[in-house]
Amino acid sequence: MAVTDRITEIQAEAEQAIAAAGSTAELEELRVRFLGRKAELPNLLRGVADLPPAERGAVGKAANMARQALEGLIAQREEALAGAELDAQLERDRVDITLPGTPAQPVGSLHVLHQTWRELEDVFLGLGFTVMDGPEVETVHYNFDALNHDPQHPARAWTDTFYVADDVVLRTHTSPMQVRAMEAHPPPLYVVIPGRVYRRDHDATHLPQFHQVEGLAVDEDITLADLKGTLLSFARTVFGDERQIRLRPHFFPFTEPSVEIDVSCSNCKGGSMKDGSRCPVCKGTTWLEILGAGMVDPNVLRAVGADAYDPDKVQGFAFGMGIERIAMLKHGIPDLRLYIENDVRFLEQFG
């Protein structure tokens, strides 16, 4: 058989195989079989030099053409197969995109009281106050005496206050820090003191441990009107721009004059709900009691015992609010016990 015939034969065989190839891998095998180092066709090309001179031209040309044709066919076939294969791969990659994502990290949060605590700090930081803290186990002096409580003031009773010793209590309010703060810093003094306090009450509306934020501003010319403006800013920042506050005269041993402050209810219109029922938040009164306040009693300034706090030279206001109550009003939390249970299903709702 003439060499050129063999070339034609190989080409025909290869063409048939390429057309029948079902995958790029199979095609790669064919490339090796027909065009690889050890394949017949390239060897024919390499052997052209050994042929008689008359045959060299025809055989070389035929072999070259066959090789090029096969290379072209393989490339063509490969493109077709590769596209189909990728399509198949992509199809195999398909997922149910509605399945849940992989949680990147567990999600954390501060306790809701802690969040409220910080929010209150931030409000008063914005109003120019600094933040202090102080001891929870406190002397009777700072907790009661220096705050102008009568020696027989009912709050001192062992039924109302936790005692550690005759002259040491668990602080019943954050107010003892008023005198401590004034002892530590000269006026002008603008400070808030958040912290934990204790009273001997344990029922549906009282826990023996709870949290307050105390505020104190002492300067030469602080007025009750300044107290009102400061707490109006506070109320609007915490409860919303539409809120109003109301001052009612009250009595506290350590402020004079003393007031209680109510914030207007955001839950209702005029004390009624849309269905005409009484608002459960403000009980139909349209006002919510949120804190006690007043002008620092001269006797409290005197208790500091520093010339800089002479009640004839400086005056100031003080206020105290319950963090639990603010959080209850903000979030609609119905029961104090939720705060202390620390059930994660509760904690997860905030922050």
Next chain:
Amino acid sequence: MRLPLAWLSEYVHPGGDPWELADALSATGTEVAGVDRFGIKAEGFEHLVVGKVLTAEQHPDADRLKVCTVDVGEAEPAQIVCGAPNVAAGQTVAVARPGTVMPDGMKLKKAKLRGVESQGMIVSERELGLGDDHSGIMVLPDDAASPGTFVAELFEISTDVLELELTPNRPDCLGIYGMAREVHASNGSPLTPPPWTGVELPPVGELDGITIDVQVPELCPRFTALVYDDVTIGPSPHWLKARLAACGQRSINNVVDITNYVMLLTGQPLHAFDLDRVAGGTLVVRTANAGEQITTLDDEVRTLDEQMVVIDDADGPTSIAGVMGGARSEVADTTTRVLMEVATWIGPNINRTSWKLALRTEASGRFEKGLAPEQTLEAQAVAHQLMLELTGATVRPALIDIGGPGPDPAVIRLRSARVEGLLGTSIPAERQEAILRSLEFGVTPAEDGLDVTVPAFRRLDVTREADLVEEVARIDGVDNLPATLPARRGAAGRLSPMQRLRRRAEDALVGRGLRGIMGWSFTNAGVFDRLRLPADDPRRQAVALANPMSEDHALLRTNLVASLLDVAAHNVARGARDLRLFERGAVYFADPDDKLADEHDQLGVLLTGRAAPPTWNDGAPATADVFAAKGVLEALATRLRVDLSVRHAEQPFLHPGRCGEIVLNGTDVVGWLGEIHPLVAQAWEIDQTVAAFELDLGAVLAVAVEHALVEEYEDVTSFPAVRQDLAVVIDSAVPAADVVAAARKAGGALLADAGVFDIYEGEQVGEGKRSLALHLEFRAPDRTLTDEDADGARAKIVAALTEQLGAVQRG
């Protein structure tokens, strides 16, 4: 205190709407908790009328019923069926006609009783809320009123009642007339003269056969007494019963009712002794002997101490002064002679007695707030009038008065400038004067303001200029003040560096997926036992409460781990087994050198269960172990830029092989870390691995604050680092941290970072050995390192590990 508006209106006009009055009082300093309705309802009150029983015949079909005809002031008498045994022709009675709404809310309608129509009901005292008497119908005096008269016109059987929450500085408001003064100042309605005006009392003197000896005038500034003969004990008139009932007081008999009525009206408690039961006719006011006993009116035996004041007769104590009378001398049905005692007791002492005996009465609640001695004669005057009027008594010719009135009234200067300076708004002098006068202060003009005389009944409450400013401000209306902000000279609001770092620490934990909790400060010794703390463990040096509310809450906590375990147990019991919790808060140690506690700002972390829930592509996520906790600790250290390392150390409550102490800067132990001992977890009923750590956050922050907030730039991007790995075989007992520390030291300035990233133990390295793979990062701040630079440093590290720790380089 209950304030019936019908009674109040005898002295001042309360206005139309009780809620309006409540608002006005709230705005001026008297908190009103609510408005209650006493007696029959306002709606239909005109249907309760006086009737005259014309006939009372037996009901044809019912033995116990009578069919009455009653003149009710209309053309035709009404036919009323009545079941009371005492009904009889000729009686004057109260008839509730159809339309009356009874106190219990029932609205009367025409009814048929056993076939006979009844056009209303003849009412009993109980049905009207006047008392407990249900034995029969209420029979009015014959001359009470003509038939058809509204009963509400005869006595106060239908009134709104304000529920007041009075502040302790205002004992003067603990009487109806005191509240009338407040209403007058608040709404401007004219005030009638007080009810004691114009009553003539016998002159002060002595009485034969009666001896009063006040041995403790410092505790009893005034003691007054009047003596009445020919007293007839009997029921009180309906108007008096109605007023007592509206205030929530039960009617007893006329004399006791008079004492209660006068107290409710004037705020001054009184006590009526049956003079025939006062042994020897002698009353001695003295302090009790320790352990002395007395049986009080409520038939309880009370044991007294030597600070309590008693009133003695010849047979011993007959009354606890200012708190409660004794059973022995109380007025009874047979009483004919009454000694009416009205005294002033020093508030704090009454307050103390009342606490100590756990005995709070209407009287003690008033005395403890401090009453004026002047009030005694006001009460004597009103009571005198009623004694004569209602009991047929005659009074003996002298008033015993020991002690006399209080000190002369104080005069306080109220400067106009001070009013404006404290309030931040000016109130005209005339307005100030009008307000103070409406509150019965005396006012005379002074050069820079007003000279103000304090009435006796405000003597204890108003003693300084600031107190007067309050009086002016509260009546003028504190709510009318402008809202201004302080000038804040030089004051800037900011957190301290410590406070900023504390927030950063908390935020680092929140960022690692932890939930903040807030647990109890209280704990108990049993918790220390459950933590297996030995007897001498410093964490047993807890602050103990002298008066805990329960044994469970008898101490203050010295650690957070118990609080975290409590919360974990609560949640695990409710099916939440994957928990990542932290708590920041105080722990408290008893300090032998300080009466206050040694309080530490502490941080605790607890991890248990899986960090993430299983998902469709990860069915078994890793659960927390000691290294999970350590990872959180490392994140915290990184955020605070402090060096916190952990080395093996045991804790009684930790797994002995998986525990360590947290060391700050390589020197100070500031906490512990590990897995909770299985027995401890079991004690909390947690049946899975719990990892935790706890540290003294205050101590860590005190170091962190030195540099964590000063973050100075360092060039780490201009020149690339060379990274290499190094594996060494070394004794298993050598802590990995020691290997890293030795490598760091040997690596010198070029070694920017080093750490363990793999561990192998097995046949290839031999028994008791392990292979540690370290990653090394070399960097120079001023040039790109060559491989030769890195190789040199690495060789030093290998040499050091070999020399110091017996390590052999692997492969």
